[in-house]
Amino acid sequence: xxxxxxxxxxxxxxxxxxxxxxxxxxxxxxxxxxxxxxxxxxxxxxxxxxxxxxxxxxxxxxxxxxxxxxxxxxxxxxxxxxxxxxxxxxxxxxxxxxxxxxxxxxxxxxxxxxxxxxxxxxxxxxxxxxxxxxxxxxxxxxxxxxxxxxxxxxxxxxxxxxxxxxxxxxxxxxxxxxxxxxxxxxxxxxxxxxxxxxxxxxxxxxxxxxxxxxxxxxxxxxxxxxxxxxxxxxxxxxxxxxxxxxxxxxxxxxxxxxxxxxxxxxxxxxxxxxxxxxxxxxxxxxxxxxxxxxxxxxxxxxxxxxxxxxxxxxxxxxxxxxxxxxxxxxxxxxxxxxxxxxxxxxxxxxxxxxxxxxxxxxxxxxxxxxxxxxxxxxxxxxxxxxxxxxxxxxxxx
Numbered sequence: 034x035x036x037x038x039x040x041x042x043x044x045x046x047x048x049x050x051x052x053x054x055x056x057x058x059x060x061x062x063x064x065x066x067x068x069x070x071x072x073x074x075x076x077x078x079x080x081x082x083x084x085x086x087x088x089x090x091x092x093x094x095x096x097x098x099x100x101x102x103x104x105x106x107x108x109x110x111x112x113x114x115x116x117x118x119x120x121x122x123x124x125x126x127x128x129x130x131x132x133x134x135x136x137x138x139x140x141x142x143x144x145x146x147x148x149x150x151x152x153x154x155x156x157x158x159x160x161x162x163x164x165x166x167x168x169x170x171x172x173x174x175x176x177x178x179x180x181x182x183x184x185x186x187x188x189x190x191x192x193x194x195x196x197x198x199x200x201x202x203x204x205x206x207x208x209x210x211x212x213x214x215x216x217x218x219x220x221x222x223x224x225x226x227x228x229x230x231x232x233x234x235x236x237x238x239x240x241x242x243x244x245x246x247x248x249x250x251x252x253x254x255x256x257x258x259x260x261x262x263x264x265x266x267x268x269x270x271x272x273x274x275x276x277x278x279x280x281x282x283x284x285x286x287x288x289x290x291x292x293x294x295x296x297x298x299x300x301x302x303x304x305x306x307x308x309x310x311x312x313x314x315x316x317x318x319x320x321x322x323x324x325x326x327x328x329x330x331x332x333x334x335x336x337x338x339x340x341x342x343x344x345x346x347x348x349x350x351x352x353x354x355x356x357x358x359x360x361x362x363x364x365x366x367x368x369x370x371x372x373x374x375x376x377x378x379x380x381x382x383x384x385x386x387x388x389x390x391x392x393x394x395x396x397x398x399x400x401x402x403x404x405x406x407x408x409x410x411x412x413x414x415x416x417x418x419x420x421x422x423x424x425x426x427x428x429x430x
Contacts, residue, residue, distance in 0.1 A: 287317030
């Protein structure tokens, strides 16, 4: 009987989550204590998920990997359709996001707030993997089937005024399909004339123009602030300028744990999309580099698992999830450093946001199951190969 397998991805997830808990506590403690709230309130979900994830990891290591993997594969389409239905429900009974920042994206069920868009990121990857796996020899049909579902979801998310969600989902979709060669295969089959490609180009310009005209004043203000935050230092550029101050204060070594000044009423959303600036102020350049390294370690491990995968479903999903972490990290860090406009996207596994943390943890554990299953199958193949070799030696003797 083979030994139980281990996954390095689980270890990196633990390190990232613990790093997130440390920085989330620091970013939130003054804000919470000022409002007479226990300083550990915002880190409680992360602690519970870390504890629950650890227990679950040891459970799946003792389970039959192949059965868990098969269950994920069978449930992919159902999970996606359920989450898509929840996105539709948001338009009917959804409420504005916290602080009324313009994104109507939450289903409020008593003490529980569900944000379907966060769960759609993972369910979309399952959906893409499902169809490429089952229709891998029919590229044209595959990409069209994928498009109908995902364009519907993107439309729903755009109607909820969640521009950050639209950017992430669209980018992850395109990169994943490019990695898998689906877009290239489609283009080879189209055989469009120059005139037809011109029509496609004009249609794309029309869609982009429509999207720009549909953007809320808040999104336009963020775009203007990105161009020149100092033109409206007390308005749209306020957040970005204070992020710059935080990074400047931090320097190389930082001001030390709990010693950020920008979290004391200057930076808004310091526990969510601006937490990277707090890390930079308290831990300096070394803290910034450490954060980037552990997040990109997750990306690299996901890609490595995809390369070693034994079927198309696991390959597509692992590539997709690694791309999701890469894109969401890049959008968050890019926004708070002024590289791209602010979008309000959280930093994976580090920012506050229970919905994001739960959905990304679920998505990551799907990759861990794939990793364990790959390693188990490799061991089984080696055992069978060794057995055949021994049987051959006995036959020769």
